[in-house]
Amino acid sequence: MASLENVSFQLYSARMSPPAAAQVATLAGLGYRNVEPYGGLLADADALAAALTAHHVGAPTTHVGLADLERDFAGVAAAARKLGVKTLIAPALPAEERSQDLAGWKAVAGRLAAAGKRASDEGFAFAWHNHAFEFADIAGGGKPLDVLLGEAPAIGWQADLGWIARAGEDPLAWMQKYSGRVVALHVKDMAPHGTAEDEDGWADVGHGALPLEAWVAAGRAAGAKTLVLEHDKPSDWLRFARRSIEAVKGWA
Numbered sequence: 001m002a003s004l005e006n007v008s009f010q011l012y013s014a015r016m017s018p019p020a021a022a023q024v025a026t027l028a029g030l031g032y033r034n035v036e037p038y039g040g041l042l043a044d045a046d047a048l049a050a051a052l053t054a055h056h057v058g059a060p061t062t063h064v065g066l067a068d069l070e071r072d073f074a075g076v077a078a079a080a081r082k083l084g085v086k087t088l089i090a091p092a093l094p095a096e097e098r099s100q101d102l103a104g105w106k107a108v109a110g111r112l113a114a115a116g117k118r119a120s121d122e123g124f125a126f127a128w129h130n131h132a133f134e135f136a137d138i139a140g141g142g143k144p145l146d147v148l149l150g151e152a153p154a155i156g157w158q159a160d161l162g163w164i165a166r167a168g169e170d171p172l173a174w175m176q177k178y179s180g181r182v183v184a185l186h187v188k189d190m191a192p193h194g195t196a197e198d199e200d201g202w203a204d205v206g207h208g209a210l211p212l213e214a215w216v217a218a219g220r221a222a223g224a225k226t227l228v229l230e231h232d233k234p235s236d237w238l239r240f241a242r243r244s245i246e247a248v249k250g251w252a
Contacts, residue, residue, distance in 0.1 A: 004031055004033055006225055007245065008228040010063075011037050013229075014237040015038075020037070025054075037085075038091070039068055042076060060084070061088075061158070062083065064089070064091075066111060070111070080124065085124070086124065087126070089127045100138070109150075120154070128156075128157055135167035157178055158182075158186060159178075159182050159186070161215050161216075161219070162190055163186075179223065181223065184227070187205055189202065190202060192209050199233050204239065206250075213252070216251065
């Protein structure tokens with residue numbers, strides 16, 4: 001049975017069934033030791049922190065928008081400290097900013113480098129989380145992820161295995177390329193092609209078509225300390241949470 005000490009649950013997967021405090025109680029009962037909050041939950045960090053303490057659940061990482069970090073880093077840092085967060089992770093760009101030329105991606109990397117420096121100064125680690133758009137070709141050649149990580153060499157990377165696969169890329173190759181920079185994984189499964197359309201084609205972890213056990217092992221070798229289970233659009237978040245942790249328990 002795999003250890004669950006470093007397994008986490010992305011609370012975004014349960015966003016349609018608030019409050020988060022009640023979700024933490026349920027997740028703890030299923031065996032989760034950690035959760036990963038997202039930016040919207042930081043506004044009520046006190047309530048979430050109380051639930052974490054009551055149920056002995058940690059929050060080693062949190063997602064928080066890059067714009068939020070730039071607008072109010074002090075407020076984000078205060079909320080993160082209440083939750084016991086160690087690593088701040090910028091999860092995405094707005095849709096209108098996801099198609100850039102090389103100069104545009106370098107500018108985004110500069111913003112990430114600045115946020116990472118501020119995070120480091122305040123005692124946090126900082127990382128970027130990918131979707132699929134980071135793997136589209138830039139006009140003239142290259143991939144956005146290479147620019148972001150290459151131009152901001154001090155930041156880490158939370159590799160989302162499902163989005164890498166959906167982009168048509170090989171997670172093993174990318175994690176090997178950035179071995180030592182991978183601080184966490186988003187462990188996300190894809191349903192067989194043409195199924196689970198009501199759930200945007202995603203599946204419960206261990207119940208889809210991706211070889212996640214092997215990919216997670218490679219991610220650990222590349223430096224990942226936290227495995228965050230996620231489903232972007234589950235029709236039943238509790239089903240997802242329960243079946244996914246049971247699948248992970250069976251991994252070596």
